[in-house]
Amino acid sequence: MIPVRGYDGKRVGVLGLGRSGLATARALRAGGADPICWDDNVEARSVAQDERFTVADLTKERTYEGIAAVITSPGIPHLYPSPHPAIEMAQRQGAVIDNDIGLFFRSFATEDWEEFERAPRIVCVTGSNGKSTTTALIVHILKQAGHDVQMGGNIGRGVLDLDPARDGMVVVLELSSYQTELARALSPDIAVFLNLSPDHLDRHGGMGGYFAAKRRLFSQGGPERAIIGVDEREGRYLAAQLREEAEQGDPVIRISSGTKLSGDGWSVFARKGFLAEWRKGRQVASVDLREVSGLPGAHNHQNACAAWAAARALNLGPRQIEGGLRSYPGLRHRCQTVGEVRGVRLVNDSKATNADAAEQALKAFKRIRWIAGGVAKEGGIASLLPLMDRVEKTYLIGEAAHAFSEQLGEHPHKVSGTLEAAFADALADAVDGETILLAPACASFDQFPSFEARGEAFEQLASNAS
Known part of the structure; x- marks a missing residue:
């Protein structure tokens, strides 16, 4: 568990008591806060009461006395198509609204890091399709290479249920648009944008809002390295914008499935079953993906490109990554x-x-x-x-x-x-x-x-x- 920092001695609302909500309540309590929990589901409220959490209706004005913030679960709408009544009440009462992702980024780094020889690293993966496979693949490659790694977010464990940082640890998070759009703190070391296709449009008020929610991971997060799928116009726009904003070097690695990428930058692409990495106008690595049984099809080849780029950004060698790709068993229920x-x-x-x-x-x-x-x-x-x-x-x-x-x-x-x-x-x-x-x-x-x-x-x- 990662104790939440910044709310010691304060009352904090927790809206939604599923997997991430209960983990949030526990992490808040571990950090000295007094969680005030609510869920529309009676059974969920009963589970919280069994853990001796205070349960009070966050849709009622009287509940907000002394509440500093409300931490909401990702599935609960806060703007479109209409805010949940508890969110509306929190906004009226002037409470800070955040989610567990925001709390994670403000709480993961501690004073202990000064004693580490190698600072922990955080990799975040977002996009419309392939997030889970890419996240699991990065984790598999890192584990095969002997790294201390954890997986969480939208796959695996809730972010606040992860273990505290250790020397040299890598945390790989799958993040949905629901999670990135509301988090008040975002600070990944490496961020991956895979692709964008119409999804959750009622929640985001259209494609523009959907893209804006994904883009926050980069525009607000300011990652050291951005891995961007450029097979759609939104990815090409994002890659170009991040390159223009770079003051020293190029923080972008472009990836593609089906298109040979040109230019002097850093790119990883797959064509006709072969993955190639190019830097400064020349090929530096290649691997045949056609016999990698855990990653069939062009969509999985894009996932392989993203994972390759993330592993290279973490200083793994091509042979280490290729071994991880070949031994990857595939993510359950996904091809x-x-x-x-x-x-x-x-x-x-x-x-x-x-x-x-x-x-x-x-x-x-x-x-x-x-x-x-x-x-x-x-x-x-x-x-x-x-x-x-x-x-x-x-x-x-x-x-x-x-x-x-x-x-x-x-x-x-x-x-x-x-x-x-x-x-x-x-x-x-x-x-x-x-x-x-x-x-x-x-x-x-x-x-x-x-x-x-x-x-x-x-x-x-x-x-x-x-």
């Missing part, structure tokens, strides 16, 4: 190979809960037996029809099955109904060299409580078949 039967590859991409994510999975393989369906998102799978030349047959499950069947039209498909039936149907049809791919393009809540539970069910089916 993860979980077995092979009679030469048929079994791939779990249960995290592909919308068409955009499923598109990346479909592009990563050929000769696919595709399992899709669940609770459909707007538009269904219409955008994926141009990729059906990669699909031998589709096996449909869940409440979206019949609607998806209509969208598929003449493309070979079967309404299997359940995941178990779809897996059995696909395995019966599949031949050597094909891939059975679970990439549902749907939420899971009709048949499973989460995408993780859906992926675990697929893993069990794969294990039973192997």
Whole structure:
């Protein structure tokens, strides 16, 4: 746990008592503060009471006597589409509003650091897609190279639940736009911006607000090294702006999947399955990604470029990084190979809960037996029809099955109904060299409580078949 600094002896509201909220309350108490906790959910409030936290309604004016700040969980809206009533009340009462990320950055560094031989380093990863894989990949590479490393934020442990800093430690954080937009303190040593595509637009008031939330990690955070994906215009804009603001050297490493990057700066890009690092107009390293089973597809090659750049910024050598890439097992439920039967590859991409994510999975393989369906998102799978030349047959499950069947039209498909039936149907049809791919393009809540539970069910089916 990282005790929160700056609120000793003060009352501090904690809004939202999930994983990060309870960790925040504990860290505040460890730092000498008096947490005042609230959650709209009665069961969550009961858990806080069991830990002997004060529970009081933060939507009520009377609760704010002596409250210095309100620390809100990331999923709670504070501006768009409309603020939570407790946020509105905190604003009226003049309370500081922050989140656990802001508290982490104001509390992680302590006087003990003066005794360290090597200062701890913080790497932050943001973007629309690939954050979790990139974060986990950086952590894996660093661990394989013998580094003391922790992972947290939107993946792994809550940031205030991490261990205090140790000599030479590296902390790698996955940060969503919900987390970066509100944090009052941001000071990463290395910051990664992967990509930007429409998401959470109601929360941010449109694409401009969404990009602005991501950009704060760089504009306010002022990282020593910024790793920027330049395959979209927002990334190119950000990279150019950061280069212009640099007074000494170039703090930017540009990354791309599919485009050879030119110029005299530092860049890492992947084309046709090969990753290349260039500095000052010449190639300094290269690696073949085509046989790296844990990172299939162009989208994962962008993740590999980002992780390579972050590891190089932390002074790892190319051979160390290549070894980490090759041994990376893949992040669970994200294009993860979980077995092979009679030469048929079994791939779990249960995290592909919308068409955009499923598109990346479909592009990563050929000769696919595709399992899709669940609770459909707007538009269904219409955008994926141009990729059906990669699909031998589709096996449909869940409440979206019949609607998806209509969208598929003449493309070979079967309404299997359940995941178990779809897996059995696909395995019966599949031949050597094909891939059975679970990439549902749907939420899971009709048949499973989460995408993780859906992926675990697929893993069990794969294990039973192997």
